[in-house]
Amino acid sequence: MNWERTHFCGDLRQEQIGNxxxxxxxxxxxxxxxxxxxxxxxxxxxxxxxxxxxxxxxEAHQLGDSIRSEYVxxxxxxxxxxxxxxxxxxxxxxxxxxxxxxxxxxxxxETPPFLIEEREQVDEKIRLTYRFLELRHPILQRNLMQRSxxxxxxxxxxxxxxxxxxxTPILTKxxxxxxxxxxxxxxxxxxxFYALPQSPQLFKQLLMISGYDRYIQIARCFRxxxxxxxxxxxxxxxxxxxxxxxxEEIYRLVEGLMVHLFGELLQMEVSIPFxxxxxxxxxxxxxxxxxxxxxxxxxxxxxxxxxxCGLRVFSEVxxxxxxxxxxxxxxxxxxxxxxxxxLTEFAAxxxxxxxxxxxxxxxxxxxxxxxFFSEEHQASLEAxxxxxxxDLVLFCADxxxxxxxxxxxxxxxxxxxxxxxxxxxxxxVWVTDFPLFExxxxxxxxVSSHHPFTMPNLEDFELHGGDHPERIRSRAYDIxxxxxxxGGGSIRIHxxxxxxRVFKLLNLDDDEIESKFGFLxxxxxxxxxxxxxxxxxxxxxxxxxxxxxxxxxxxxxxxxQRASCLMTEAPSNVSxxxxxxxxxxxxxxxxxxx
RNA sequence: GGGGUCGUAGUUGAGAUUGGUUACAACACUGGCCUGUCACGCCAGAGGCCGCGGGUUCGAGCCCCGUCGACCCCGCCA
Numbered sequence: 001m002n003w004e005r006t007h008f009c010g011d012l013r014q015e016q017i018g019n020x021x022x023x024x025x026x027x028x029x030x031x032x033x034x035x036x037x038x039x040x041x042x043x044x045x046x047x048x049x050x051x052x053x054x055x056x057x058x059e060a061h062q063l064g065d066s067i068r069s070e071y072v073x074x075x076x077x078x079x080x081x082x083x084x085x086x087x088x089x090x091x092x093x094x095x096x097x098x099x100x101x102x103x104x105x106x107x108x109x110e111t112p113p114f115l116i117e118e119r120e121q122v123d124e125k126i127r128l129t130y131r132f133l134e135l136r137h138p139i140l141q142r143n144l145m146q147r148s149x150x151x152x153x154x155x156x157x158x159x160x161x162x163x164x165x166x167x168t169p170i171l172t173k174x175x176x177x178x179x180x181x182x183x184x185x186x187x188x189x190x191x192x193f194y195a196l197p198q199s200p201q202l203f204k205q206l207l208m209i210s211g212y213d214r215y216i217q218i219a220r221c222f223r224x225x226x227x228x229x230x231x232x233x234x235x236x237x238x239x240x241x242x243x244x245x246x247x248e249e250i251y252r253l254v255e256g257l258m259v260h261l262f263g264e265l266l267q268m269e270v271s272i273p274f275x276x277x278x279x280x281x282x283x284x285x286x287x288x289x290x291x292x293x294x295x296x297x298x299x300x301x302x303x304x305x306x307x308x309c310g311l312r313v314f315s316e317v318x319x320x321x322x323x324x325x326x327x328x329x330x331x332x333x334x335x336x337x338x339x340x341x342x343l344t345e346f347a348a349x350x351x352x353x354x355x356x357x358x359x360x361x362x363x364x365x366x367x368x369x370x371x372f373f374s375e376e377h378q379a380s381l382e383a384x385x386x387x388x389x390x391d392l393v394l395f396c397a398d399x400x401x402x403x404x405x406x407x408x409x410x411x412x413x414x415x416x417x418x419x420x421x422x423x424x425x426x427x428x429v430w431v432t433d434f435p436l437f438e439x440x441x442x443x444x445x446x447v448s449s450h451h452p453f454t455m456p457n458l459e460d461f462e463l464h465g466g467d468h469p470e471r472i473r474s475r476a477y478d479i480x481x482x483x484x485x486x487g488g489g490s491i492r493i494h495x496x497x498x499x500x501r502v503f504k505l506l507n508l509d510d511d512e513i514e515s516k517f518g519f520l521x522x523x524x525x526x527x528x529x530x531x532x533x534x535x536x537x538x539x540x541x542x543x544x545x546x547x548x549x550x551x552x553x554x555x556x557x558x559x560x561q562r563a564s565c566l567m568t569e570a571p572s573n574v575s576x577x578x579x580x581x582x583x584x585x586x587x588x589x590x591x592x593x594x
Numbered sequence: 595g596g597g598g599u600c601g602u603a604g605u606u607g608a609g610a611u612u613g614g615u616u617a618c619a620a621c622a623c624u625g626g627c628c629u630g631u632c633a634c635g636c637c638a639g640a641g642g643c644c645g646c647g648g649g650u651u652c653g654a655g656c657c658c659c660g661u662c663g664a665c666c667c668c669g670c671c672a
Contacts, residue, residue, distance in 0.1 A: 029632075029633090029634095031630090031631045031632065031634050031635095032628085032631095032634090033628055033629055033630070033631065033634075033635085034627070034628040034629065035628075035629035036628095036629040036630065036631080037629095037631095038630075038631050038632065038634085040632070047632095049631085049632070051630085051631095053629070054629080055629090068623090069622085069623095082630085083630065085630090086630055086631075086632090088631090088632055090632080091632080094632085111604070111622075111623060112604085112622090113604055113605070114604075114605055114606090114622085115605080115621080115622070117633095118605075118606085118621085118622090121605080121606060122605065122606075123600090123601085123605085123606085123664070123665090124664060124665065125601090125663070125664045125665085126604095126605080126664095128664085177672060178671085178672040179670085179671055179672075180670085180671085198671095198672085199672095201672090223671060224671095225670055225671040226595095226669085226670060226671075227671095228666085228667080228671085229665085229666070229667090231671070349597080349667070349668060350668075351668090438672095442669095442670095447672070448672050449672065450672055451672040452672075453672095454672085488672090560663090560664065560665085561664075561665070561666085562663085562664090564663095566663095566664090
């Protein structure tokens with residue numbers, strides 16, 4: 001029997017009425033009425049109802065009796081208009097149905113562990129174990145198809161801008177700085193390891209030095225760090241690099257790409273240019289380097305007032321180099337004691353030791369700390385925060401890092417709770433002038449806040465290079481969307497003398513520079529052009545385009561929070577032979593059952 | 595490394611704040627009936643290592659300790 005498909009299940013319409021068609025697909029549901037059996041046949045385009053009737057074909061009807069969920073079927077029959085009153089308006093194909101005269105069961109199926117349609121209510125453990133079944137769900141199929149389309153759009157956009165794609169190695173060299181590397185042992189050089197790339201950073205810079213002016217790659221990257229709802233150990237970046245460029249040119253290119261993607265995929269007009277904000281402004285007002293500008297609740301600095309008030313925890317903090325900041329919640333005086341306690345608990349997650357508050361009622365302040373403020377100070381505090389009757393003001397006093405982290409997250413949480421976040425808004429912001437270094441408490445030294453190849457602001461570099469590295473700004477920029485970082489980049493260092501000084505400030509000694517980055521230093525000395533670029537988090541962008549909260553909804557075969565794949569059971573033990581070939585031994589305490 | 599939520603038929607849940615004999619329901623599944631369903635309906639039935647290990651107890655799904663796993667968060671992620 002020749003079962004050449006004539007139509008897809010989602011494509012049948014009234015135009016096909018009277019045609020003989022062949023459909024193939026999976027049985028979504030079977031409704032057996034004895035003399036007539038209905039089957040919803042599904043493929044990746046949609047559903048069509050196919051009908052088995054004794055009087056059309058008793059043979060097909062009899063065979064149809066044995067159909068079960070997820071059986072793979074081929075049917076041949078006439079497309080008919082549905083009987084008056086039986087049209088299903090919920091289906092695009094609901095006007096018609098196929099009266100089957102021939103059926104072949106191409107493959108039966110075990111009873112599935114869950115119904116495909118019920119996906120959303122099923123435990124993720126089971127869904128990931130049977131990911132191949134979950135992927136039959138129309139939502140996931142749509143997500144992955146849109147992802148494919150987005151990739152095409154990215155490629156065509158950059159191709160039109162004279163970029164070209166270069167593939168860079170997956171097996172590469174481990175470098176210090178940054179995330180933990182995934183390592184791959186070398187068989188040929190026992191005891192030595194490749195690393196999987198955290199990003200193609202060095203290769204794309206080398207391509208610039210090679211004169212490949214405009215590089216793009218949709219690159220897979222790997223980081224061996226703990227996972228989150230929007231973080232997977234392997235992820236995809238849209239990676240760009242240009243020579244003889246400027247931040248302005250990169251902003252323009254990325255803005256154009258976003259217009260293109262959101263326009264084509266969501267039929268949404270994105271207005272450009274995107275607003276810009278310095279890192280300092282973002283931290284001051286939003287407490288985060290990824291400001292969510294869809295709502296207000298900005299941070300207000302009250303350190304000066306607080307330093308003079310009678311509340312020791314405030315004044316001491318300011319004297320000790322900390323700060324006191326607050327956010328005003330319009331109408332927030334209606335929050336219950338319990339709600340305030342919950343917010344205090346929330347603040348504690350980010351290290352806040354407590355959370356003072358003021359409710360501005362008609363009679364005046366209701367607050368445990370009111371008595372510590374003179375009338376004068378109360379007035380200036382009201383003026384500073386813009387406090388009005390019915391408002392709530394929340395305080396955080398601590399080191400700047402904790403204050404910003406706490407209030408930055410608190411403003412998001414309050415906005416979420418109080419429904420202050422407008423839906424269907426996409427607020428892009430460029431964040432610029434990042435500090436070149438930040439001090440790492442764990443490592444007791446300065447580390448790059450972007451990466452070690454970022455061009456410093458040269459004025460700052462000359463001014464503070466010796467004594468205050470933390471004051472040097474860099475020529476790095478992030479693009480954020482609704483308070484989420486979706487990409488970051490910089491103008492790079494193209495002179496070996498500057499690169500060398502940056503390495504020194506990072507406390508890398510000559511031997512280390514030579515062994516880790518010798519090839520880069522060498523390359524920089526052979527006529528490296530000024531260059532810069534950006535990497536965009538493709539998975540995160542897809543989360544916005546597909547309006548989903550979980551990165552696992554935009555990746556075909558995602559890993560769990562412990563970086564395992566429940567379907568393949570990777571990672572797994574390997575054979576003793578494999579280990580011996582690599583000259584590796586597993587510690588007895590860890591155990592390797594194979 | 596730390597905090598939180600969760601784990602009971604194939605699936606989703608119930609099983610009290612009080613430990614008690616046969617662990618309950620819905621959907622799915624199996625058999626039967628049914629010619630217009632699309633959450634089809636009706637009748638009958640099968641289905642349980644209560645995540646795993648240990649402890650307390652005459653007796654544990656329930657209490658205690660440990661452990662494994664999934665998810666969310668902090669740290670971490672240039």
